[in-house]
Every structure is written in C-alpha cells, then in structure tokens.
Amino acid sequence: MAPTVLFKAACPDCHGRFELAAGALRLAIGGTSKTTFYSFTCPDCGALVRKPAGERIVELLTGGGVSTMRLHFSSSSGE
Numbered sequence: 001m002a003p004t005v006l007f008k009a010a011c012p013d014c015h016g017r018f019e020l021a022a023g024a025l026r027l028a029i030g031g032t033s034k035t036t037f038y039s040f041t042c043p044d045c046g047a048l049v050r051k052p053a054g055e056r057i058v059e060l061l062t063g064g065g066v067s068t069m070r071l072h073f074s075s076s077s078g079e
C-alpha cells in the first residue's frame with residue numbers, strides 16, 4: 001500500500017491554494033533547466049498552470065510517483 005502523496009500547489013490565476021495528488025501533476029524534463037517544468041490544471045478555475053521545476057522539485061515529484069515526460073530535442077538542423 002503506497003501512501004497517497006499530496007503536493008502543495010498554488011494557482012497564479014485565481015490565487016487558490018490546494019493540494020494535488022501525484023496523478024494530477026505532470027512533469028516534463030527537457031534538455032536544460034529552462035525547459036524542465038511541471039504543470040497541472042487548477043481545480044478551482046481550470047487554468048493550466050505551468051511552473052519551472054528545479055532539481056529538488058524534480059526529485060520530489062518523481063519520488064512521489066508523478067508521471068514524467070522526457071522531451072527530446074533533435075539536433076539534426078545543425079548548430
């Protein structure tokens with residue numbers, strides 16, 4: 001039995017504060033910290049919120065069972 005992990009989050013749109021289960025969050029890991037972010041839909045106003053995720057947050061979210069999406073960037077167009 002895995003305990004339910006809740007993540008505290010806040011909505012910049014309606015300024016609501018709430019706790020989200022791991023299933024309500026999504027984590028996208030890009031090539032750099034600038035393209036690494038987590039997102040969720042505000043349960044209060046329905047806005048899609050996207051926030052940058054630092055190393056610590058990434059660890060926290062992945063450890064809590066949040067589904068992670070790895071973004072791959074093609075470098076075929078040259079530099």
Ligand SMILES: [Zn+2]
Nearest residue numbers: 011014042045
């Ligand atoms: Zn909201």
